[in-house]
Amino acid sequence: MDTKADILIIEDDKDLVDSMKVIFESKNFTVRAAYNGKEGFAAIQAQKPDLIILDVMMSTPTEGIDLAQRLKTRPEYRQIPIVMVTGFPQQMAELGPDRFVNALREDWPAAKFMEKPVDLEKLAETLETILSESPMEA
């Protein structure tokens, strides 16, 4: 059966990844997982996903943000929608220590920003909405 889309989850919490996999696969998505930024980028290079679910804080406090901005600088990856999830609220990110002060800029690369704990069924609905609005590449 054809799947709706290829979703790449980049998140260091394996329990959360497994929960997401169960729900998204039940919605007919293909789901891949990576557990840090480096693995995530390698997975993107191996096969360009249709959408990325990206955690902000993984092995470093801004690993997710760094990866998102890296993708935005690459023309081949710039158009991939990114849903950022974090237990680190946006306001706190803006007021973090000096090296994270400019973490969130106006050209924020994420299509959607969701705060943990995320309702996974709502997240699945969000994915469908975003994917229906984005142009799918052949």
Place this chain on the structure above:
Amino acid sequence: MRPGYDLIREQLFIRKELKERVLWLVKIRWCVAAIPFIAMVALPPLHFDVARAPLFLLGMSVLVYNGSFLGVARWLEHRRAHAVTPFLVLTHAQIMVDLATLFVVITLTGGASSPLLPLVICHIVLAGILLAPMATFLYAGITVAVMGILALLPRFSNWRIGSKAWQSLLLPSGWQGSEAMPHTIAFGAAVLFSAFLISAVRGGLQKKGRQLLAISRELEIANKKLLALYEMVKDIGRHTNLQELLDSATRQAASLMGVKACAIKLLDEEKKSLRFAATYGLSGDYVSRGKLELAKVPIHREVIEGNPYVVDVIDEKDHCRYPEDIARERIASMLCLPLRGNNSVQGMFCIYGEKNYGFKAEDVDFFTLMTDLTGIAVERVKWDLTKSWFMAKVTHNLRSPLGAILSMLKLVRNGYLGALNEKQRSTLVRCERRAENLVELINDLLIIGKERTELGITKLSAVSPQKVLKAILPLFTDQAIRKEITLSSVIAPLVPPVLASDSLIEDLFSNLISNAIKYTPNGGRVHVTLNTENGDAVRFEVEDTGIGMSEADIACLFTQFFRAENAKKLVTEGTGLGLVIVKEILERLGGTIHVSSKMGEGSRFVCRFPGFVQAEGKGPP
């Protein structure tokens, strides 16, 4: 009692002036004392017979009393240096003794027709220079009175004062009997002496005037600098964003010090290297070197250890790690100081001159003041950021696992991993509810922590309460529908904006509405009202038909973790922090809350807080 400052200032000024005057008078008197002796020596070769004895007596008298005055003046300087009155008394004594001596000599040389009469004017001029106007007029009055007596005495007495016989003792024989010459000479001496006195005073006054002008100019410059420094400190003090603070500090420092460029370098966490944190007037190439290791640049190490580094002329290659960069930036002089907070050195603050600046001691002092104040501001912001960062990490580390737990519980409950029986499902629902309660508690603790580390007042702006309320009301619709509660609202069209942040107002409204719905049984009503009071204050009311509370419970309502017993029975989960948050937000806004309630009938919460009046009276953005 005169103000202390004025008294001290006057005392210092008057005492200094008086001491100078006393000694100046003594010096002049030495010259006057020499005149009789000069006459004794100089006139005989010119075929003038002089009476040596009286002249010698006169000269010696003046020398003796002048020597006494000098002795007393020195003694006063040594023993009573801080007193003013003794010096004043000494000045009066000198004038009086001089006048008395002169009166005696005038009396002996003809009284009212004495040729030495004009010399009295010199003493009055001297009194006018040295003493207060009242004292001068007093001496003038005494002089006129004495001369009047001398003039009238021959009419009423047989005593012949100032007989020609006495003249012969004091005046050269060639002048005796000739009125014009002695009078002319005495008059001339008086005029010349007066001219000398007035010129000396005028010269002194001009010199003092120039000194005062120079001091006044320096004070004006210092005052301007201090005002500018005050404005700088006020500006950097309001920043909560570290980068903005550093950028502002470098820009203003360069302007205040009048230099080409400025830079702040901050120490890394290991305190082993510096990095450019903010610059002004330097090119990107200069700051692109990245980390500057303290071990490789002794100058940096010295400054971090607390020693200023001042170079008026940069011409030695070993001053800087990258002299080619210095040359390219056309930096010719440099002043670097440690950026000190209250507790530790944060880094370095450097200013760079294009020409040989010639940093003076006062420049270094002023820049030190600027640097210390900047260091304290930097330390404060970093500490606030560290606290907020800690709070964020704590909440993240608590939320993430809870989020995973909730996700997995829902996964199982919703049957994604297979069908469940009713007991399994209800147990999972209870687990979910407890986990959600924990999330709520963490959120509430984060809000309170944020408020208490003053993050709640960052980025304040004019917030529209209507806008916020309209945005959050729909979020409670589901909750109300589930409990079949009628949620209604009346929002006035014109409500003044509030100086706050969106999150503060959201938290305030959300907690009250959420509580009202939570503690209203199924089928009840919750009504929300937002309007204005007196045109300049906001009134927010939430009324419900809920379980209500007793007077005793109302008294404890805003206590941390307090939950009334009837509330716990209706809703087992609850953090007990919602109303604490409401109270702290209202305190921050300068507002109040009033609670009225009846057990079993419902409650009403009324919040009032002041609106924000913008300078031009414009509405919220």
